[in-house]
Structures are given as structure tokens and as C-alpha cells.
Ligand SMILES: C[S@@+](CC[C@H](N)C(=O)[O-])C[C@H]1O[C@@H](n2cnc3c(N)ncnc32)[C@H](O)[C@@H]1O
């Protein structure tokens with residue numbers, strides 16, 4: 001969802017899906033992502049599709065739940081018209097932007113609309129992202145009563161100077177208060193961390209990981225800072241005001257995080273994600289990595305059904321206008337070729353602890369056998385698993401995951 005939208009084919013105004021979308025649908029699960037495109041201020045590193053009050057050009061946060069509910073109803077009709085089998089939602093994820101800038105009752109109302117349109121599998125994972133300053137126990141209780149059972153907190157760092165460099169406005173103490181309140185209410189919890197802010201030392205990163213672990217969330221994500229074009233951070237680095245993240249230090253930080261997390265009982269299950277036991281991994285994330293079907297609701301959101309992918313217009317005002325006319329809010333779409341679908345599977349599956357099947361790698365690249373022998377020799381993949389037919393990254397391999405993918409997908 002970050003950056004400009006892709007250039008694809010025109011999307012039909014009635015949202016209708018090509019026949020391919022329905023092929024094999026009964027064997028795939030169905031998921032919903034709900035994008036809430038509002039933030040109080042924009043953090044210097046972020047290029048997600050989100051808008052501060054001054055950028056809304058007439059769109060109103062107070063109208064947003066109704067606009068979103070219009071897309072939910074629209075999607076139910078499109079899915080029925082496409083002849084897709086009736087499938088309940090297996091997971092729901094509200095992301096942003098800052099979903100928790102909306103009243104909890106609005107989030108619950110959108111969730112209710114999804115439940116009415118599709119039904120939701122019993123005990124399905126229903127998550128919202130939350131900025132630490134925007135939730136308290138009453139807010140979280142309302143979410144829980146509305147059907148949410150998991151909250152993902154944007155912590156990023158425990159160190160004030162690092163948060164200042166990232167231009168994060170939240171009070172770091174509010175993260176542990178929020179996580180404790182969520183746990184008390186029986187909600188599952190996750191925290192997001194970022195490593196590699198300019199000037200961040202290894203000791204400061206250790207402090208952030210240890211602080212996150214001390215909160216005992218069920219799940220922790222740790223992302224390497226990406227310097228996105230067009231962000232204030234990119235401009236500051238270009239102007240020499242801030243240092244570029246150092247690759248070697250980034251690798252040290254990843255290794256440190258993995259070792260601290262493993263010692264604290266968190267297992268990695270995807271390169272940037274760790275959970276306390278398999279019951280706490282994010283089922284929603286896994287649905288993306290396993291190329292299941294999902295509808296992305298909201299401005300700029302991407303959807304995927306059976307190899308058909310489409311994305312909505314980015315601005316909340318044009319998004320609302322399209323739906324008010326009774327039209328699809330999609331800006332473009334593409335139907336993935338069999339080859340592209342295989343390549344995407346390689347890209348995603350190599351990053352997960354379950355691994356990528358050697359057969360699939362060979363389907364994509366006839367020279368994969370030779371490459372894999374090299375990966376084993378360089379200790380990038382587990383030798384025993386590879387001989388058994390699955391490519392599972394070692395710690396060293398996780399640090400070089402992108403380069404392995406580039407080699408496997410090279411023509
Ligand atoms: C887009 S945010 C939305 C949730 C919430 N607004 C927040 O900031 O916590 C989701 C997560 O993406 C990650 N993220 C955003 N921009 C990033 C970047 N440039 N590099 C690495 N991670 C990033 C952050 O860890 C953040 O928690």
C-alpha cells in the first residue's frame with residue numbers, strides 16, 4: 001500500500017471479476033483488510049496511504065465508517081455476481097493510518113457490516129493496529145465487546161531520541177500501559193518495532209527489544225527501517241542531516257533481536273515476525289504469504305482473489321465519491337499470469353519458517369538445483385531440510401533472503 005499505485009489494466013466500474021477469480025476458490029480461505037487512512041501527524045519515515053486533517057480535502061473522519069460500509073455491501077454483491085462460493089471470513093485486520101483515531105464504535109460498526117455480509121469464522125483472528133496514545137482501557141473494552149480479539153501496537157522504539165528521529169509523537173510509556181490493559185481484557189497483543197533509525201546504537205536497539213519482551217506480548221514484529229522515496233526522512237538523508245542506515249549494523253541488530261527473542265520464548269515464523277508459540281502467530285499475515293483471497297477495503301487498499309489483483313483510488317474523497325455513484329472504487333487491476341503467481345509464491349514462501357518447496361523453486365528456475373547446492377554450501381538454508389525437499393532459511397539466510405530470491409528468480 002506504500003508508494004504510488006501500480007499501473008495495471010482499467011478496472012470495470014461495476015467491479016465485476018473475471019471468471020478466473022472463481023477457479024479453485026473453494027480451496028482458498030477468505031480474509032478482509034480494512035484500511036483507515038487517518039493520522040494526527042505524519043511520521044518522517046512513513047509513506048503509507050494516510051492523511052492528516054489538513055490533507056483530507058473535504059473528506060470527514062466522522063463519515064468514514066458509512067463510506068467503508070458501502071464498500072462492504074458493494075463487495076458482497078461483486079462476490080455473489082462472480083459466482084464465488086459462500087465463504088466466511090477467516091481473519092479480519094484493521095490497519096492504517098491509525099484505525100484507533102476513529103471511535104471504537106465506528107470500528108465495531110464496520111466489523112458488524114463485514115459479519116452481516118459474509119459471516120466470520122468462529123474464533124477468527126480479528127485485529128486492529130493501534131497507536132499507543134489513542135487507546136485506553138475503556139476504548140479497548142469497547143473494541144473487545146465489538147468482536148476484536150487482537151491489538152497490534154505501533155511501538156517502534158523504547159528510546160525517546162530514536163522516536164524523535166523517527167518523528168513518532170507517542171509517549172513511549174503508553175505502549176506498556178496499552179499492552180497491559182489489552183492483556184487484562186483478554187485480548188491478544190502484538191508490538192511493532194523498527195530498527196535502523198539514523199543514529200540508533202546497538203545498545204539502544206537492545207533496550208527497545210528488551211522493553212518489548214518485558215511487556216510479554218504474544219507476538220512481536222521487527223522491521224528494518226526502509227528509507228522510502230519522497231519521505232521527509234529520505235530528504236533529510238539526502239541533505240546530509242541524517243545518516244543512512246548502515247547495512248552491517250542492521251544485520252547485527254537483526255541477529256541481536258532474534259537471539260533476545262528466542263531466549264524469551266519467541267520463535268520466528270517469518271523473517272520479520274516472531275510469536276510465543278504457534279497459537280500466537282498472525283493468521284492474517286499468513287493468509288497473505290499463502291496467497292489466499294482477501295478483499296482490501298478503503299482508499300489505496302489492495303485486493304486479491306484467485307490471481308486477480310486490484311487496488312482502490314488513493315484519496316478518501318475520490319474513494320467516497322466513487323462509492324456514492326454506486327461504482328467500484330478500484331483504480332486499476334491485473335490478472336496475474338501463472339508464471340507471476342509462481343514467482344510471488346517463491347518470494348513469499350522462502351521468508352516463512354515452514355519454508356519453500358524445492359519442487360516449486362525448480363518449477364520457477366530450472367537451474368534451482370545448482371543454486372540450492374550453493375545455498376547449502378554457504379549455510380543460507382538448512383541442509384537436512386533442503387535434502388528433504390524444503391528450503392528453510394538459516395539465520396544467515398534470513399539476513400540475505402532478498403538476495404536468495406533474486407537468484408532464484410533470475411532468468
Ligand atoms: C503503517 S504503520 C500503521 C500503524 C500505526 N499507524 C503505527 O504507525 O504504528 C504499520 C507498521 O509499519 C511499519 N512501518 C511503516 N513505515 C515503515 C518504514 N518506512 N520502514 C519500516 N517499517 C515501517 C511500522 O513498524 C508500523 O508499526
Ligand code: SF4
Nearest residue numbers: 039042043046096097
Ligand atoms: S502513525 Fe503509522 S501510519 Fe501514521 S504516519 Fe506514523 S507510521 Fe505512518
